[in-house]
Amino acid sequence: MDEIAIHVREAYKVFHKQSLFPWNRKNGHGEKKRVVAVDSISFDVSKGEIFGVLGPNGSGKSTLIRLIATLLLPDSGAVTVFGHDVVHDRIAVQRLINRVSVEASFFKKLSPMENLIFGARLYGLSAQQARVQILEILTRLGLERSTISKPVEEMSRGMQQKVAIARALLTRPAVLLMDEPTTGLDPRSKREVQALVRELRDQDETTILLTTHDMVEAEMLCDRIAIMDAGKIVALDTPEKLCAMVPSHNGRSPTLEDVFLELTGKKLIEEDDVE
Amino acid sequence: MISATTRQLRASYAFVERNAHLVKRYWSWELVWLAYSIANSLSVSYIGLGMEQISGQEIDGRYLVLYLVVGTLVWRYLSLIFYWITDVIGLERWEGTIEYTLMAPIHRLTHMAGQTAFAVAYSLLFTAIILAVTVKLFQIDLTNANLFGMTLVMLSGSLSFIGIGIVGSILPLLFPERGAQMTHVIIAMLLLVSGVYYPVAVLPPTLRMLSVFSPATYVLDGTRKALLDGLPTAQLWPSIWPTLVAGAIAIPIGLWVFGLAERYAKRTGKLHRNG
Ligand SMILES: Nc1ncnc2c1ncn2[C@@H]1O[C@H](COP(=O)(O)OP(=O)(O)OP(=O)(O)O)[C@@H](O)[C@H]1O
Ligand SMILES: [Mg+2]
Numbered sequence: 001m002d003e004i005a006i007h008v009r010e011a012y013k014v015f016h017k018q019s020l021f022p023w024n025r026k027n028g029h030g031e032k033k034r035v036v037a038v039d040s041i042s043f044d045v046s047k048g049e050i051f052g053v054l055g056p057n058g059s060g061k062s063t064l065i066r067l068i069a070t071l072l073l074p075d076s077g078a079v080t081v082f083g084h085d086v087v088h089d090r091i092a093v094q095r096l097i098n099r100v101s102v103e104a105s106f107f108k109k110l111s112p113m114e115n116l117i118f119g120a121r122l123y124g125l126s127a128q129q130a131r132v133q134i135l136e137i138l139t140r141l142g143l144e145r146s147t148i149s150k151p152v153e154e155m156s157r158g159m160q161q162k163v164a165i166a167r168a169l170l171t172r173p174a175v176l177l178m179d180e181p182t183t184g185l186d187p188r189s190k191r192e193v194q195a196l197v198r199e200l201r202d203q204d205e206t207t208i209l210l211t212t213h214d215m216v217e218a219e220m221l222c223d224r225i226a227i228m229d230a231g232k233i234v235a236l237d238t239p240e241k242l243c244a245m246v247p248s249h250n251g252r253s254p255t256l257e258d259v260f261l262e263l264t265g266k267k268l269i270e271e272d273d274v275e
Numbered sequence: 276m277i278s279a280t281t282r283q284l285r286a287s288y289a290f291v292e293r294n295a296h297l298v299k300r301y302w303s304w305e306l307v308w309l310a311y312s313i314a315n316s317l318s319v320s321y322i323g324l325g326m327e328q329i330s331g332q333e334i335d336g337r338y339l340v341l342y343l344v345v346g347t348l349v350w351r352y353l354s355l356i357f358y359w360i361t362d363v364i365g366l367e368r369w370e371g372t373i374e375y376t377l378m379a380p381i382h383r384l385t386h387m388a389g390q391t392a393f394a395v396a397y398s399l400l401f402t403a404i405i406l407a408v409t410v411k412l413f414q415i416d417l418t419n420a421n422l423f424g425m426t427l428v429m430l431s432g433s434l435s436f437i438g439i440g441i442v443g444s445i446l447p448l449l450f451p452e453r454g455a456q457m458t459h460v461i462i463a464m465l466l467l468v469s470g471v472y473y474p475v476a477v478l479p480p481t482l483r484m485l486s487v488f489s490p491a492t493y494v495l496d497g498t499r500k501a502l503l504d505g506l507p508t509a510q511l512w513p514s515i516w517p518t519l520v521a522g523a524i525a526i527p528i529g530l531w532v533f534g535l536a537e538r539y540a541k542r543t544g545k546l547h548r549n550g
Binding site: 015016063066069070071072073075091092094095097098099101103105106107108109110114117118119121122123124125126151167 | 277281282283285286288289292293296297300301370371372374375376377378379380381382538541542543544546547
């Protein structure tokens with residue numbers, strides 16, 4: 001039996017559009033808005049696995065990642081990381097994880113170096129340790145040395161995204177949560193990040209949970225993929241088996257994109273329209 | 276392996292260093308802020324010199340100036356501490372880094388201790404500069420003043436403002452849009468009841484009753500006794516112990532309330548607004 005890194009059991013998260021003040025609560029129609037972002041989902045991710053989560057916009061991918069990252073508390077159900085509960089054992093979980101999100105989020109006036117050393121210190125690293133590693137990782141990600149001490153606000157989005165990836169790698173997480181890590185990267189940078197993800201798994205046995213809107217990337221990288229729709233997991237399997245789930249179109253073997261469109265019920269363009 | 280304490284200490288220092296970097300990066304804004312504060316202090320202090328002409332009676336203008344100088348300085352010092360601590364969340368929400376900081380494996384005490392250490396150091400330095408300018412301009416004679424006792428009163432007075440600041444810092448957690456502005460209300464109320472520019476005896480009974488509960492009342496009283504009357508340190512105790520008690524109550528309450536607010540924010544999804 002493989003060691004289980006991430007364990008999600010019946011996790012449920014609902015958001016209410018409601019003000020803290022009772023007198024502000026009634027909106028125009030007197031109803032309150034309720035969004036079930038993660039709807040009783042369960043799955044396990046083994047140690048060293050690259051686990052993909054696909055799904056349309058608003059299907060609950062980022063919410064799921066935040067539940068594992070201790071940034072949101074589940075309304076019911078359980079989430080554990082290497083046996084530590086995200087609610088009751090917050091710090092133990094936090095020591096094991098890190099996260100890369102779509103938006104890079106830095107102190108814009110500070111340099112990547114200053115931002116990353118701040119991050120490293122929060123995890124108990126010394127500045128000397130961190131400095132060596134930062135240079136190593138940023139060089140590995142193809143970031144020019146001259147940019148390391150300039151304000152982050154002067155960098156392009158893709159460059160900032162690399163710094164965000166460096167921030168996560170710096171703490172050597174056992175579980176890495178990557179929320180659309182390659183969105184906004186040019187093709188070469190994208191490949192560098194993908195290679196890095198593979199390397200992390202192969203060399204350090206890092207467990208990686210990754211969301212992406214790039215089907216090719218998902219197929220290439222992930223050992224298993226969960227497809228989410230409206231907060232639920234509608235399919236979970238290896239990329240090959242997922243592709244086998246839908247019938248072939250016009251003699252062409254189905255791609256992950258076909259599966260995605262079929263299962264998430266948001267088939268915007270019918271096959272006939274294309275012909 | 277490094278000890279857990281070393282790790283938490285490094286994490287605390289992370290906040291000190293980060294804030295120092297931010298101040299350095301925004302140095303021109305700091306100069307503007309300093310100029311504003313000095314102008315403010317001076318214009319209040321000149322009321323003391325003008326009083327004789329305004330009232331047409333003979334008044335000890337020198338004493339009055341010093342009375343007001345103490346008011347502006349102590350108030351500047353305490354409100355600076357308050358604002359730096361309150362900004363512990365506001366600052367990061369603005370940059371979007373809050374999710375990363377709250378995801379770090381540190382205790383909230385570690386977090387606050389770092390922010391507090393910086394707040395006290397910054398506020399002391401800032402106030403000392405204003406004091407130096409004021410003393411020079413009004414040719415204030417401090418030879419009889421008990422400067423050591425004054426510092427002691429101000430430092431012990433900071434404790435309670437740290438606690439109040441931590442309570443104030445939850446506002447940006449609860450109200451992402453307007454929370455930061457709401458903290459001004461707290462400071463304005465304290466300014467009204469604490470006898471910053473007048474003896475609390477002139478206040479109507481209800482407000483005067485409130486002044487008893489404001490730690491600033493004691494800080495101002497003690498500072499005036501040390502600076503104006505040159506009272507020896509031993510006799511300043513009546514102004515010191517109430518602020519120590521207030522601190523011993525306010526800081527644990529602050530941390531507790533902060534914990535509740537953090538849980539609320541993680542339950543309702545108030546930490547992030549996008550992505
Ligand atoms: N903090 C929040 N407050 C209120 N509603 C939220 C919050 N975060 C997410 N939601 C809602 O929950 C649902 C799921 O959002 P989520 O961000 O998890 O989707 P996603 O799958 O990551 O989408 P995308 O592909 O666009 O990133 C959406 O309807 C969203 O509006
Ligand atoms: Mg998302």
